[in-house]
Amino acid sequence: MSSFQGQMAEYPSISIDRFDRENLRARAYFLSHCHKDHMKGLRAPALKRRLECSLKVYLYCSPVTKELLLTSPKYRFWEKRIISIEIETPTQISLVDEASGEKEEIVVTLLPAGHCPGSVMFLFQGDNGTVLYTGDFRLAKGEAARMELLHCGGRVKDIQSVYLDTTFCDPKFYQIPSRGECLSGILELVRSWITRSPYHVVWLNCKAAYGYEYLFTNLSEEFGLQVHVNKLDMFRNMPDILHHLTTDRSTQIHACRHPKAEEYFQWNKLPCGITSKNRISLHTISIKPSTMWFGERTRKTNVIVRTGESSYRACFSFHSSYSEIKDFLSYICPVNAYPNVIPIGTTVDKVIEILKPLCRSSQNTEPKYKPLGQLKRARTTHLDSVPPEEEEEENDLFDDPLPVPLRHKVPNQQTHHPEVFPMTEVSQNQPENLRQSTGCIKAKSMKTSLWANFIDCEESNSESEEELPIPASGQGDPSPPHQQKTDVEVPQWDVFFKRNDDTDCSLENFPSSTEAGGSQSPKLFSDSDGESTHISSQNSSQSTHISEQGSQGWDSQSDTVLLSSQERNGGDSTSVNKGSYRPRVKENLPGSQMEQNVLCPKDTYSEDVNVVSSAGEPTTVSSGKHIPQERKLLTLSTNADSQSSSDFEIPATPEAELPKQEHLQYLYEKLATGESIVLKKRKSSLLDT
DNA sequence: GCGATCAGTT
DNA sequence: CACAACTGATCGC
Numbered sequence: 001m002s003s004f005q006g007q008m009a010e011y012p013s014i015s016i017d018r019f020d021r022e023n024l025r026a027r028a029y030f031l032s033h034c035h036k037d038h039m040k041g042l043r044a045p046a047l048k049r050r051l052e053c054s055l056k057v058y059l060y061c062s063p064v065t066k067e068l069l070l071t072s073p074k075y076r077f078w079e080k081r082i083i084s085i086e087i088e089t090p091t092q093i094s095l096v097d098e099a100s101g102e103k104e105e106i107v108v109t110l111l112p113a114g115h116c117p118g119s120v121m122f123l124f125q126g127d128n129g130t131v132l133y134t135g136d137f138r139l140a141k142g143e144a145a146r147m148e149l150l151h152c153g154g155r156v157k158d159i160q161s162v163y164l165d166t167t168f169c170d171p172k173f174y175q176i177p178s179r180g181e182c183l184s185g186i187l188e189l190v191r192s193w194i195t196r197s198p199y200h201v202v203w204l205n206c207k208a209a210y211g212y213e214y215l216f217t218n219l220s221e222e223f224g225l226q227v228h229v230n231k232l233d234m235f236r237n238m239p240d241i242l243h244h245l246t247t248d249r250s251t252q253i254h255a256c257r258h259p260k261a262e263e264y265f266q267w268n269k270l271p272c273g274i275t276s277k278n279r280i281s282l283h284t285i286s287i288k289p290s291t292m293w294f295g296e297r298t299r300k301t302n303v304i305v306r307t308g309e310s311s312y313r314a315c316f317s318f319h320s321s322y323s324e325i326k327d328f329l330s331y332i333c334p335v336n337a338y339p340n341v342i343p344i345g346t347t348v349d350k351v352i353e354i355l356k357p358l359c360r361s362s363q364n365t366e367p368k369y370k371p372l373g374q375l376k377r378a379r380t381t382h383l384d385s386v387p388p389e390e391e392e393e394e395n396d397l398f399d400d401p402l403p404v405p406l407r408h409k410v411p412n413q414q415t416h417h418p419e420v421f422p423m424t425e426v427s428q429n430q431p432e433n434l435r436q437s438t439g440c441i442k443a444k445s446m447k448t449s450l451w452a453n454f455i456d457c458e459e460s461n462s463e464s465e466e467e468l469p470i471p472a473s474g475q476g477d478p479s480p481p482h483q484q485k486t487d488v489e490v491p492q493w494d495v496f497f498k499r500n501d502d503t504d505c506s507l508e509n510f511p512s513s514t515e516a517g518g519s520q521s522p523k524l525f526s527d528s529d530g531e532s533t534h535i536s537s538q539n540s541s542q543s544t545h546i547s548e549q550g551s552q553g554w555d556s557q558s559d560t561v562l563l564s565s566q567e568r569n570g571g572d573s574t575s576v577n578k579g580s581y582r583p584r585v586k587e588n589l590p591g592s593q594m595e596q597n598v599l600c601p602k603d604t605y606s607e608d609v610n611v612v613s614s615a616g617e618p619t620t621v622s623s624g625k626h627i628p629q630e631r632k633l634l635t636l637s638t639n640a641d642s643q644s645s646s647d648f649e650i651p652a653t654p655e656a657e658l659p660k661q662e663h664l665q666y667l668y669e670k671l672a673t674g675e676s677i678v679l680k681k682r683k684s685s686l687l688d689t
Numbered sequence: 690g691c692g693a694t695c696a697g698t699t
Numbered sequence: 700c701a702c703a704a705c706t707g708a709t710c711g712c
Contacts, residue, residue: 001703036704044692136702167702207699209703259705262699288699291702318702344701691712698706 001037004340010128013095019047027095031061032135033119034068034210043074054098058083062110063546064118071234085110088149091610107609109149113137115318116211129160136165138320141327159334166339166351167319175294176321177303185303186314187222194252199280203270204255205288211318213241219253220244228254237546249274289316330358
């Protein structure tokens with residue numbers, strides 16, 4: 001449950017996912033997805049009144065979220081005041097204070113979050129830096145690296161703060177089987193049951209919340225049976241979901257709900273009330289999606305667990321696992337990361353302790369200075385969370401053979417070109433001072449991820465935990481279901497090696513359907529088995545789009561979906577051709593763009609930006625003009641005490657040394673002549689190519 | 690009577 | 700186990 005209070009330090013005049021208390025004064029509202037715990041205050045009289053008085057206040061969200069929200073009569077009063085923003089479309093919004101007339105411009109980009117239909121993350125760019133609010137998300141490892149709009153010039157943007165979904169940010173949730181794995185397990189269980197007779201039905205015991213739609217659509221697709229649900233009008237404009245649902249109770253797959261459902265089920269009655277068909281009584285099993293996780297990824301574990309005569313639990317998660325969170329955050333590598341959720345059983349401090357080493361300030365940035373032969377020690381003093389010995393080791397021994405750099409699709413040598421922000425008409429003057437405080441230079445280094453890996457491993461074995469789910473009755477599962485502990489201590493380096501390199505991150509991530517015996521793929525379910533198929537296809541995750549005529553919706557991201565080697569009849573084609581989420585980090589940048597990025601002192605917005613006026617009419621505005629900043633960069637950077645823009649991260653600590661002037665000069669010359677000497681000197685770049 | 694909050698359930 | 704949401708009880712306006 002989110003405990004985010006609605007406001008971000010950098011942009012306190014907007015509120016996200018909270019609409020009560022101080023948020024009542026916000027200049028603009030953002031809703032990441034349609035779950036109640038992110039909608040607090042959204043229909044309260046106080047906010048209603050505010051809307052009536054402040055005619056320029058709008059709620060921004062994805063088109064799907066808007067649709068879902070407005071389906072409920074309780075929120076209908078928002079109708080005229082919601083502006084939906086397309087996914088991955090940078091959009092400028094004017095934040096106007098109606099009392100003072102004061103105005104601030106901000107650019108927001110919605111990124112698919114994989115949590116439920118319409119769910120997005122918000123990337124904000126403005127005078128106080130770039131910040132990312134993740135909302136709730138589930139993204140597989142490597143997905144951040146594939147989000148084009150998180151990048152600029154092939155590098156991840158300079159992000160000041162991330163407001164992060166930390167629901168499972170606890171080593172005990174080290175790994176959660178992928179969507180594809182979970183889906184396959186459920187598909188096979190359902191298949192094994194409903195093929196017995198037309199009177200064999202399954203009941204999916206799902207919560208009353210968005211997020212199961214891709215499960216329904218895949219089941220429907222697979223078996224040609226619509227899924228029975230209580231309500232489907234909210235999907236009336238999302239045909240790709242709608243077509244797989246029905247309110248006709250005669251289907252073999254049910255996801256209907258009733259307050260006394262569990263009780264009904266005891267009596268072989270479905271929540272919708274039926275017990276028989278053609279006067280023949282039904283044979284029913286229940287499958288309850290719930291979150292199960294693995295201690296580490298090589299352990300074979302069932303994604304389906306039998307919990308009773310006719311009851312099963314199926315692995316299913318709306319949220320990223322611990323390792324997925326770490327992968328995400330270490331890739332983004334912000335200056336700050338703030339947890340939106342404090343998982344029960346843990347504390348804010350513990351969560352922060354996990355996040356901190358993945359952020360910039362605690363990174364070992366030493367390699368960056370290597371070319372200069374300076375500052376090594378100065379930097380290491382910043383590593384509060386790193387044991388000294390390990391640090392030594394790293395410096396001396398791990399010079400390069402480590403896999404880490406591969407985690408970043410593109411080496412993060414952004415030192416020499418802090419990305420710039422400003423879209424022309426928006427940013428004006430300001431910010432040298434602001435910039436300083438927000439730290440515009442990226443200190444990302446490969447060491448970064450290295451530490452992350454170490455920590456992963458350590459923490460994962462320190463875990464003790466869960467009890468074993470009841471293994472299914474009579475089945476010869478040779479390996480005990482949950483075994484995290486045993487071999488966790490051995491860092492799974494190879495895993496990190498393989499993942500996220502330049503080619504295709506998703507492939508490593510997903511057990512290929514062809515590698516039969518399935519080294520890593522969990523056993524699908526404990527009961528029938530043997531021929532546990534490895535269907536890794538799944539068309540999707542959580543849609544963020546409303547299809548114009550039906551080709552999208554719930555499909556979209558989830559790379560795992562796309563790589564399914566099994567061509568599924570028809571269904572997949574829709575998800576695959578949906579270009580909405582095909583982010584590829586630009587590896588070959590057009591020369592001009594590269595130039596921009598190299599030269600701009602701040603985050604550059606090289607794309608077109610949509611502008612949403614207070615009237616809600618989006619217009620596209622191109623924001624070019626960064627070229628003239630070349631000179632500026634040189635000037636600024638040569639000035640050693642300017643922290644506002646530099647090719648180097650200037651340590652903030654007083655005792656830290658600055659790079660020597662001659663080294664800086666040398667590098668600038670190279671830069672000016674277009675040589676890539678800086679890159680070549682970094683070990684990560686050697687590894688990366 | 691509505692809404693907010695809390696505890697308990699699924 | 701852990702998701703998100705519903706139910707019911709209680710309190711205040």
